Structure formats: C-alpha cells, structure tokens
Amino acid sequence: MRNALSFDIEDWFQVENMKGAIPFSDWDSLELRVARNTERILKILRDNNTRATFFMLGWVAERCPALVREIASAGHEMASHGHAHDLVYNLTRDEFREDIKKSKEIIESIARVKIYGYRAPSFSITKDSMWALDILKDEGFTYDSSIFPVSFHDRYGFDKCEPGPFRWPNGLIEVPLTVYRIKGMTLPLAGGGYFRLLPYAYFKYFFRKLNKRNERFTFYLHPWEIDPGQPRIKLPISYRFRHYVNLNLTEKSLRKLLRDFKFASINKAYGIIAGS
Numbered sequence: 522m523r524n525a526l527s528f529d530i531e532d533w534f535q536v537e538n539m540k541g542a543i544p545f546s547d548w549d550s551l552e553l554r555v556a557r558n559t560e561r562i563l564k565i566l567r568d569n570n571t572r573a574t575f576f577m578l579g580w581v582a583e584r585c586p587a588l589v590r591e592i593a594s595a596g597h598e599m600a601s602h603g604h605a606h607d608l609v610y611n612l613t614r615d616e617f618r619e620d621i622k623k624s625k626e627i628i629e630s631i632a633r634v635k636i637y638g639y640r641a642p643s644f645s646i647t648k649d650s651m652w653a654l655d656i657l658k659d660e661g662f663t664y665d666s667s668i669f670p671v672s673f674h675d676r677y678g679f680d681k682c683e684p685g686p687f688r689w690p691n692g693l694i695e696v697p698l699t700v701y702r703i704k705g706m707t708l709p710l711a712g713g714g715y716f717r718l719l720p721y722a723y724f725k726y727f728f729r730k731l732n733k734r735n736e737r738f739t740f741y742l743h744p745w746e747i748d749p750g751q752p753r754i755k756l757p758i759s760y761r762f763r764h765y766v767n768l769n770l771t772e773k774s775l776r777k778l779l780r781d782f783k784f785a786s787i788n789k790a791y792g793i794i795a796g797s
Contacts (some may be wrong), residue, residue: 522732525696525739525791526573526784527600527666529640530559530581533745533752535606537643538760545605548580554751555581556588558744563595565772569779572597574787576640576666579604579624586631593632598786600638601625601662609641609667610650618656625660637794638787640741641667644698654689664694664793666739671700671707685736686791696787699738701727712740717767721774725781732782737790740778747772 532555534543543551559575566573575592577599582589593599604624609617625636639662646653646667657665670682686696698711709715710727731738745751749768756764788794 522735522737523783523785523790524728524732524737525787526571527640527739527741527787528559528562528573528575529602529741529743530555530575530577531602531606531642531743531745532581533748534754535578535580536743536745536764537606537608538756538764539754541760542754542756552752553584554748555744556585558748559588559592561747561772562742562744563591563597565776565779566597567595569776571779571784572786572789573784574598574600574638574666576600576602576638577624577628578602578606579620579627580606582624582627582631589628589631593634598638598788599628599632599634599636600640600666600787601628601636602640603642606642608643608645609653610645610647614652614656617653618660621657621660621662625662637663638696639665639667641665644669654693655691658691658693662693664696664787666696666698666787668695668697669700669709669711670697671709694791694793696739696791696793699731699740701731710738710740712742713746714763714766716740716742716774717746717771721777724778728782739787739790740784742771742775747775 532553534551575597601621601624604620629636639657644667668682670684684697684700688694701708701710728738
C-alpha cells in the first residue's frame with residue numbers, strides 16, 4: 522500500500538512562529554536556505570525511489586525557479602501552499618483569492634505543469650474559514666489538504682471531521698492530515714512538529730495499524746525541519762521549543778520512515794486525477 526507523502530516548501534523565517542520576530546518586509550534580506558534543504562530531500566527521495574507532493578509557496582517559487590523545475594522534472598507532484606504564507610482566516614475573501622491565484626500562476630508558469638492541490642499555511646482552513654473551499658474550487662483546484670482533524674492546537678483544527686479523504690458539497694476533494702482515533706482520543710500522526718517531538722516508534726506503530734486496516738496515511742514535513750544549522754531567533758519559549766526541537770534527528774527519522782513504508786504523491790496515492 523502506498524501512503525501519501527508531502528512537503529510544504531517554505532523557508533525557516535516564513536513559519537507562523539516567526540511572524541512576531543520577522544515581518545514579511547524583511548524576508549528578502551534574510552538567508553535563503555530552502556533550496557539546499559529541498560535538494561537534500563530530493564536526494565533522500567531518489568535514494569528510496571519515492572515520489573511526493575511538494576506544496577510550494579509562490580514567494581519561494583519566484584526566487585528559486587530552478588528548484589521548481591528540478592522538483593517537477595524528477596516526477597514529483599507540484600501543488601500550491603499559497604503565496605505569502607498568510608493564515609487563511611486572517612485574510613478577506615478577495616485577499617485569499619488573489620493569494621492562491623498568484624501562487625498557482627507562478628508555479629504553473631515555471632514548472633509547466635498543471636496544479637491540482639492546495640494546502641493552507643498552518644492548516645488554517647477551519648470552521649471559521651470554510652468559505653475558502655468555494656474559492657479554491659472556483660480557481661481550478663481539484664483537491665485541498667488543509668484540514669487537520671484535531672481540536673487542541675492554538676492555530677488549526679477541525680474536530681470530528683472525517684479523518685479520511687472525502688468530497689465537499691461543492692465537489693472539491695479533501696485529503697485531511699492523518700490522525701488516529703482511539704477510546705475518545707484523537708492522536709496526531711501527520712508529521713511536522715509531532716514527528717520531531719514524539720519518538721519514531723510511535724509513528725511506526727500507528728502507521729502500521731492504519732495500513733493493516735487497509736487505510737492510507739498522509740504525512741508532511743518542511744525543508745527547514747532537516748536543517749539544525751539554521752539561524753536561531755529569539756522567540757517566546759513555546760514557539761522556540763516548537764520550532765527548534767530535535768531538528769538534528771529529523772532526517773534520520775525520515776529515512777527510517779521511507780524504509781518502513783511505501784509512499785507516493787497525494788495525487789497518485791489516492792487516485793485523484795485519472796491518468797496523471
């Protein structure tokens with residue numbers, strides 16, 4: 522069984538935890554590390570004969586067009602992560618439409634492939650921003666992968682949402698981030714900070730249980746999560762912990778994951794676009 526592997530392509534200074542310390546106006550003055558880190562990920566995928574979905578920020582694509590072409594030419598799926606990494610529920614409808622249109626146009630023009638998928642920064646399509654789903658459909662997206670069916674995070678969550686892929690009333694396909702529900706608890710399994718904080722054995726155990734039930738899982742990481750040498754910024758203690766914990770261990774855990782399980786892009790794993 523092939524599970525869905527994805528990467529959200531943004532740099533170390535673009536994450537929400539950095540917003541209070543690094544404004545958008547400073548982005549162009551900072552060291553870009555996203556290309557070298559993504560190239561490391563591409564090598565890891567080549568070593569394991571694995572394809573994935575790359576949710577690319579339009580801002581990054583503009584500055585790293587060679588990286589976009591390298592990802593696409595290697596046979597990976599290109600998708601949109603928006604343009605400026607703004608939380609969806611902090612945007613107006615018009616601002617959101619402009620953000621996703623811009624990112625889609627930039628990525629498609631550079632990669633010369635059609636974009637089908639979108640993932641919101643920090644999974645910020647919640648019950649307060651469901652209006653975004655109709656705009657995604659209007660702008661030509663086939664699927665969304667922004668819903669995280671948990672309720673305890675301070676920025677995202679869509680509790681009691683269907684944990685597996687489903688179709689919204691407007692026809693847009695949803696591919697939620699993976700959780701495991703047991704005895705009234707919802708355990709996060711999708712990757713990212715959880716993958717750095719919790720032991721690898723936790724993920725291996727529950728991923729195997731899902732596959733034995735004939736259920737695929739959807740996993741994600743960021744390029745900056747395999748970069749322990751990135752600049753250290755003074756942040757509130759909770760943000761500092763969430764961003765920097767176990768960066769030195771992530772690449773090793775990712776390699777284990779690719780040895781223990783089979784993966785494909787989101788599109789291929791779930792058969793979203795026939796013949797693509």
